[in-house]
Amino acid sequence: MVLGKRLRYLRERAGVSFDDAARVIDVTPLTIRRMEKAEVGLRIPYVKELLGTYGVQADEVEDFLALARKANEPGWWYKYRDVLPDWFRAYVSLESEASVIRLYEPHYVPGLLQTDDYAAALMRVGFPNGDEEEIARRVELRVRRQELLSRPDAPAIWAVLEETVLRRPVGGAEVMRAQIDHLSEVLELPKVRIQIMRFAAGAHPGAFGPFHYFRFGFSELPDVVYTESLAGAVYVDQPDDVVNYLEVMDRMTVQAEPVARTRSILGELRKEL
Numbered sequence: 001m002v003l004g005k006r007l008r009y010l011r012e013r014a015g016v017s018f019d020d021a022a023r024v025i026d027v028t029p030l031t032i033r034r035m036e037k038a039e040v041g042l043r044i045p046y047v048k049e050l051l052g053t054y055g056v057q058a059d060e061v062e063d064f065l066a067l068a069r070k071a072n073e074p075g076w077w078y079k080y081r082d083v084l085p086d087w088f089r090a091y092v093s094l095e096s097e098a099s100v101i102r103l104y105e106p107h108y109v110p111g112l113l114q115t116d117d118y119a120a121a122l123m124r125v126g127f128p129n130g131d132e133e134e135i136a137r138r139v140e141l142r143v144r145r146q147e148l149l150s151r152p153d154a155p156a157i158w159a160v161l162e163e164t165v166l167r168r169p170v171g172g173a174e175v176m177r178a179q180i181d182h183l184s185e186v187l188e189l190p191k192v193r194i195q196i197m198r199f200a201a202g203a204h205p206g207a208f209g210p211f212h213y214f215r216f217g218f219s220e221l222p223d224v225v226y227t228e229s230l231a232g233a234v235y236v237d238q239p240d241d242v243v244n245y246l247e248v249m250d251r252m253t254v255q256a257e258p259v260a261r262t263r264s265i266l267g268e269l270r271k272e273l
Helices: 002-014 018-025 029-036 044-053 058-072 076-080 086-097 116-126 132-150 163-167 173-186 239-255 259-271
Strands: 098-105 156-162 192-197 211-216 224-229 232-236
Touching: 002 029, 002 044, 002 058, 018 029, 018 044, 044 058, 076 086, 076 132, 086 098, 086 132, 086 211, 086 224, 086 232, 098 239, 116 132, 116 173, 156 163, 156 239, 163 192, 163 259, 173 192, 173 259, 192 239, 192 259, 211 239, 224 239, 232 239
Parallel strands: 098 156, 156 192
Antiparallel strands: 098 211, 211 224, 224 232
């Protein structure tokens, strides 16, 4: 996505139209548009020809091509493609590159904060026809995603969870106690904040469904909001729409219990199990 936006900038700076760029590499103007929108891979010979046409200096061309080769490499999640839906691959990529992840979950503990047993219990419900090997693969993928929490450049995680999330028995009391203990542990991480929306808070603006907000360390990448349904997912990146989600999240963080109260609330809920 970053390289596509840079290609667009370089083309526009050089005053080259979509049609002219397409003729250089003998493709349709639509292909140029798709390259700039990151809808197709960046073929190195094409990129080299385009950069030359855009008047980019030789040393800068080599730097750009090196980044393009890296961008074309499969992500670590490629080995899990058998259990990773096409519509969710973009999510894993965004999650891996984000500098800030804010999310609202009304039903379940977010994947990044789940224990193995909690994740396995959810997988058995979500994929009732899956055998144990498939379930184990799906759990393994979820655990691999959680490795980003311990990276030196870990993203800031700020989650708002409905009280329902912690009261809904997933996998039984023992699994839930371990899950709540795990949430208490991740609160020790410097970049993790969790707030709980108590029942007593009443109606709030995010109650229509879960959503995840991503911000990145690249100026070329817009903020992205992810929403999910049974049929797939929607990735929202239009600024006005993203701002609406962000405003809703901000209002919910005011209405939810303060972060300082989260640990004691977790302790209270655990005692009830």
